[in-house]
Amino acid sequence: MIKNSLLSIKKNMGKTLLLFVIMFIIANLVIAGFSIKSASSKSVDSIKSTLGNEVTLSVNFKNMMGNRQPGEAVNDVSNILTTDMADQLTDLEYVENYNYTISANVDTSLTAVENESNNQTENFRNDNDFMQNSSSFSLQANTTMKYLSDFTDENYTLIEGRLLTKEDNGTQNCVIETNLAIENDLSIGDTFTMISTADSSISLELTIVGIYEIQNTSMDMGRMISNPVNTIYTDLSVGQTMNNDKTAISSATYYLDDPENVDAFKELAESESDIDFETFSLDSNDQLFQSNSSSLENVSSFATLFLIVVIVAGSAILCLILALTIRNRYYEIGVFLSLGQTKLKIIGQQLLEIGLIATLAFVLSLGTGKLTSNIISGMLTTNDQEMIMDMKDMPDIDTNENQNNKGFGKGGKGFDFNNAFQSPEEELDVSLTGSTIIKLAGTTILICLVSTLIPTIYVLRLSPREILTRKEG
Amino acid sequence: MSKILEFQNVLYHYQDGKSQNIILKEASYSFETGKIYAIEGSSGSGKTTTIILAGGLDKPKDGKVLFKDQDLQSIGLSKFRQRDVSIVFQSYNLIYYMNALDNVMNAIDIAKIKVNNKKEYCLSILKKLGLSDDECTRDIRKLSGGQQQRVAIARAIAKDVDLILADEPTGNLDEKNSLDIIHYFIDMAHKDKKCVILVTHSKELADMCDIKLQIKEGKLMEASF
Numbered sequence: 001m002i003k004n005s006l007l008s009i010k011k012n013m014g015k016t017l018l019l020f021v022i023m024f025i026i027a028n029l030v031i032a033g034f035s036i037k038s039a040s041s042k043s044v045d046s047i048k049s050t051l052g053n054e055v056t057l058s059v060n061f062k063n064m065m066g067n068r069q070p071g072e073a074v075n076d077v078s079n080i081l082t083t084d085m086a087d088q089l090t091d092l093e094y095v096e097n098y099n100y101t102i103s104a105n106v107d108t109s110l111t112a113v114e115n116e117s118n119n120q121t122e123n124f125r126n127d128n129d130f131m132q133n134s135s136s137f138s139l140q141a142n143t144t145m146k147y148l149s150d151f152t153d154e155n156y157t158l159i160e161g162r163l164l165t166k167e168d169n170g171t172q173n174c175v176i177e178t179n180l181a182i183e184n185d186l187s188i189g190d191t192f193t194m195i196s197t198a199d200s201s202i203s204l205e206l207t208i209v210g211i212y213e214i215q216n217t218s219m220d221m222g223r224m225i226s227n228p229v230n231t232i233y234t235d236l237s238v239g240q241t242m243n244n245d246k247t248a249i250s251s252a253t254y255y256l257d258d259p260e261n262v263d264a265f266k267e268l269a270e271s272e273s274d275i276d277f278e279t280f281s282l283d284s285n286d287q288l289f290q291s292n293s294s295s296l297e298n299v300s301s302f303a304t305l306f307l308i309v310v311i312v313a314g315s316a317i318l319c320l321i322l323a324l325t326i327r328n329r330y331y332e333i334g335v336f337l338s339l340g341q342t343k344l345k346i347i348g349q350q351l352l353e354i355g356l357i358a359t360l361a362f363v364l365s366l367g368t369g370k371l372t373s374n375i376i377s378g379m380l381t382t383n384d385q386e387m388i389m390d391m392k393d394m395p396d397i398d399t400n401e402n403q404n405n406k407g408f409g410k411g412g413k414g415f416d417f418n419n420a421f422q423s424p425e426e427e428l429d430v431s432l433t434g435s436t437i438i439k440l441a442g443t444t445i446l447i448c449l450v451s452t453l454i455p456t457i458y459v460l461r462l463s464p465r466e467i468l469t470r471k472e473g
Numbered sequence: 474m475s476k477i478l479e480f481q482n483v484l485y486h487y488q489d490g491k492s493q494n495i496i497l498k499e500a501s502y503s504f505e506t507g508k509i510y511a512i513e514g515s516s517g518s519g520k521t522t523t524i525i526l527a528g529g530l531d532k533p534k535d536g537k538v539l540f541k542d543q544d545l546q547s548i549g550l551s552k553f554r555q556r557d558v559s560i561v562f563q564s565y566n567l568i569y570y571m572n573a574l575d576n577v578m579n580a581i582d583i584a585k586i587k588v589n590n591k592k593e594y595c596l597s598i599l600k601k602l603g604l605s606d607d608e609c610t611r612d613i614r615k616l617s618g619g620q621q622q623r624v625a626i627a628r629a630i631a632k633d634v635d636l637i638l639a640d641e642p643t644g645n646l647d648e649k650n651s652l653d654i655i656h657y658f659i660d661m662a663h664k665d666k667k668c669v670i671l672v673t674h675s676k677e678l679a680d681m682c683d684i685k686l687q688i689k690e691g692k693l694m695e696a697s698f
Contacts, residue, residue, distance in 0.1 A: 011570030335566045340555025465531040
């Protein structure tokens with residue numbers, strides 16, 4: 001049977017080449033479909049794990065401004081978020097971790113680092129009276145630095161010492177930026193004094209336990225006020241001391257087990273706590289997750305549809321070609337039957353022939369499939385990026401969370417749309433996996449079976465006399 | 474001499490539009506080993522149909538075809554064709570992508586005949602029928618009609634079965650080659666004790682056979698010399 005198949009392939013080189021080209025194209029498109037589908041699934045998982053599982057509790061400034069009477073000062077209606085409020089949500093279902101943040105301006109015994117954008121910052125300050133007394137230093141007091149997006153996203157990297165954890169609770173340890181350390185000739189273990197801007201009688205002596213370096217930063221509003229190099233990270237207790245308030249915090253961020261649980265968590269928070277959600281809001285990154293995941297799901301749906309079309313159309317085209325060439329095979333099948341060859345072996349030979357061609361096409365497509373996948377995924381993501389760019393231009397995308405967080409600096413994650421929209425799906429990882437190769441092999445076998453069996457069985461239902469008579473006719 | 478093939482009240486007809494074209498009706502005849510038969514008759518008389526039914530290429534509409542007293546359908550038509558009969562077709566029916574040697578060897582493979590040095594065995598048959606080494610390995614489509622006919626005959630002979638059927642086996646051969654082939658078939662019948670059934674238009678060749686058969690009104694009957 002193998003010898004016969006090889007002889008047939010060799011003698012029918014034209015048909016063999018035609019089948020090979022079609023199988024090769026189909027295999028490439030199938031690889032592209034499976035790879036894109038797999039890549040979009042991976043990207044959705046990636047987004048889930050990095051983008052949308054945070055929910056931030058903070059003052060709802062939008063409502064606060066809306067409820068303000070004309071002429072009433074903002075401070076008169078402001079409310080303070082406390083640790084007691086935030087604690088009510090830490091033990092709720094879905095919450096895996098949390099971080100409380102206090103953002104404040106402080107004075108220190110150090111010399112601040114000035115950068116090239118200082119003039120721009122100064123001009124900005126002159127135009128905004130309420131900012132004119134701002135200090136050069138900003139304090140970021142956290143329960144833990146473990147989940148801070150700047151560090152997890154590697155915009156900031158620790159170069160010496162360690163980050164602050166929950167074990168630093170109540171200590172006066174701090175982490176500073178390397179340029180600030182160089183400017184003031186500081187190293188791990190050195191100390192300096194931090195003074196409250198609200199009450200200059202309040203001061204603390206901080207010990208440096210870690211030095212970080214800024215790799216990337218974006219010029220959002222919070223960062224323009226103070227040079228990010230001059231940001232000092234401390235434990236939450238230091239922030240409370242500086243604010244002379246042992247309970248107030250700027251925001252609380254909860255890290256959930258799954259971004260799909262964001263809505264469930266919000267509902268649970270409203271029912272299980274006595275927090276006034278008119279005054280305070282729970283904001284999440286889920287609009288980013290939704291927009292990214294839904295566009296990726298569109299890509300995935302497209303890939304599925306694409307696969308179905310390729311498989312059906314590919315099988316149909318192969319069926320047609322094999323049906324058109326079956327006239328020659330009528331003769332051959334009739335002869336084999338007249339010699340006593342079993343129908344099973346005749347089908348086996350036909351399958352082996354197409355299988356050998358498909359195997360060659362399959363193996364070669366493993367080399368070119370990634371290129372095809374990249375081209376198609378590139379076309380898909382380009383369209384998607386254009387859609388996202390359009391979204392970025394829309395004023396409505398500027399959500400509560402953005403407004404809140406801009407006021408507080410870097411308390412939460414998600415306000416930095418420049419970073420957020422440089423999303424994980426910017427470039428789909430369309431690498432060939434073992435699973436994709438197995439799926440391709442399965443699909444190839446399926447296409448071979450369908451396209452071979454239909455015309456062959458159509459002929460084999462006839463008796464040898466009928467087949468040979470037709471040929472002769 | 475022993476009975477090898479028997480037609481028992483065989484009925485066979487084609488559907489020709491709305492009408493039924495009866496070819497064989499209550500046809501009965503017994504064929505024996507060691508004899509060569511010639512079936513004569515005009516076109517459309519049922520000669521080829523007789524070969525088709527005797528070769529298990531189709532089954533009768535009614536009646537039975539027995540091989541060694543066993544109904545072909547109970548043997549299994551495919552199995553019968555594989556191991557018990559060789560057929561030489563008028564249009565050769567060679568596999569076009571195989572050369573002469575491969576065509577013969579392929580028939581042996583399908584019949585699952587075990588021979589020592591299969592290639593030499595097949596080459597010797599082809600050479601006995603007048604094909605050269607070069608012609609044995611040449612593209613089958615590049616052989617003449619006569620050469621292809623001899624390959625088809627070689628394929629039938631190589632199977633070494635007791636029943637050989639041939640539909641116009643010398644139709645494309647010149648007189649000398651035709652005679653050679655007929656003598657070859659006669660030797661197979663007389664020396665190797667095989668049953669050879671030929672369909673031929675040639676009265677001369679038919680006269681060389683042991684028994685001449687005619688199909689009259691759908692019945693197989695012996696013709697006088």
